[in-house]
Amino acid sequence: QKEVEQNSGPLSVPEGAIASLNCTYSDRVSQSFFWYRQYSGKSPELIMSIYSNGDKEDGRFTAQLNKASQYVSLLIRDSQPSDSATYLCAVNTGGGNKLTFGTGTQLKVEL
Amino acid sequence: EAGVAQSPRYKIIEKRQSVAFWCNPISGHATLYWYQQILGQGPKLLIQFQNNGVVDDSQLPKDRFSAERLKGVDSTLKIQPAKLEDSAVYLCASSPRQEIYGYTFGSGTRLTVV
Numbered sequence: 394q395k396e397v398e399q400n401s402g403p404l405s406v407p408e409g410a411i412a413s414l415n416c417t418y419s420d421r422v423s424q425s426f427f428w429y430r431q432y433s434g435k436s437p438e439l440i441m442s443i444y445s446n447g448d449k450e451d452g453r454f455t456a457q458l459n460k461a462s463q464y465v466s467l468l469i470r471d472s473q474p475s476d477s478a479t480y481l482c483a484v485n486t487g488g489g490n491k492l493t494f495g496t497g498t499q500l501k502v503e504l
Numbered sequence: 505e506a507g508v509a510q511s512p513r514y515k516i517i518e519k520r521q522s523v524a525f526w527c528n529p530i531s532g533h534a535t536l537y538w539y540q541q542i543l544g545q546g547p548k549l550l551i552q553f554q555n556n557g558v559v560d561d562s563q564l565p566k567d568r569f570s571a572e573r574l575k576g577v578d579s580t581l582k583i584q585p586a587k588l589e590d591s592a593v594y595l596c597a598s599s600p601r602q603e604i605y606g607y608t609f610g611s612g613t614r615l616t617v618v
Contacts, residue, residue: 397546427606436595437547439606481546483606490535490599491560492607494546 396420397484399495407503412469414498416482419463426458426465427492429481437481437494441467472502506530508610510596516616522584525613529577529598535559536573537607538581539595547595553579586617 398417406412414428425444429437443449443456443465455468465484469476479497486493509528517523529536534555539547550569552560555576564571568587573579583590593614597607 401544429606436593436609436612439608442606491537491549491552493549494539496544496546 395495396486396493397482397495399480399482399498401496402499403501404498405501405503406472408472408474410472412472412476412500412502414467414469414480414482414500416465416467416484416495417463418465418482418484418486418493420484420486420493421460421463423484423486425485426456427483428454428456428467429483429494431479431481431497433478469500472500474502474504476500477502508596508598508608510594510610510613512613513611514614514616516618517586519588519617520585522582523586523615524580524582525594525596525615527579527581527596527610529579529596530608533598533600534576535599536579537597537599538571538579539597539609540592541595541612542592550581550594583615586615588617591615591617 396419428441430440431437441456443458449456453470457466479499481497482495483492511526536553538550541547550564551571553573556573571581593612595612596610599605
């Protein structure tokens with residue numbers, strides 16, 4: 394079992410719709426969870442962090458965490474073509490401060 | 505605040521040659537990471553430094569890869585000799601001390617081994 398799993402996609406949504414990106418992790422002691430956005434040919438950019446169960450909202454982005462189910466998700470409301478990118482889920486693993494990344498989900502927002 | 509600086513941006517070498525990458529973290533950031541990102545995959549941690557000491561190098565192929573962090577600031581990652589499968593983007597990231605913050609990545613070095 395991979396430490397951090399994501400569907401590779403592509404996930405296609407129409408402009409203005411809600412995009413839902415999901416991630417599961419295997420390390421039960423993980424405490425910190427992050428979502429990165431990566432445009433083609435660019436380096437990952439941090440867009441959300443979440444540490445407690447529940448929802449955390451920042452603009453059009455909402456991160457959701459359920460530690461009991463070892464599940465974290467990212468919702469993007471009112472999706473725009475500029476949101477088209479690969480979204481990487483990252484989880485701190487091994488009890489330290491290193492992050493383990495999933496393979497990423499490619500999101501395509503269509504006009 | 506200046507970001508994480510990396511150089512070069514691109515490098516093309518032949519297999520069995522050597523190559524080195526350089527990283528300058530955000531000022532004051534004690535923790536520095538080198539990640540390898542192969543096309544279509546997520547970043548994979550190669551090595552983590554805390555100041556100038558190695559915290560984790562469990563996934564560093566030590567027969568060919570080496571890294572050092574001089575005086576707890578700049579870092580270099582070296583590959584010698586390179587293999588075709590080393591073709592990837594090498595990302596450097598830094599974070600303050602031991603707390604879990606989201607990393608800030610540099611722009612990366614794209615290595616092509618032919």
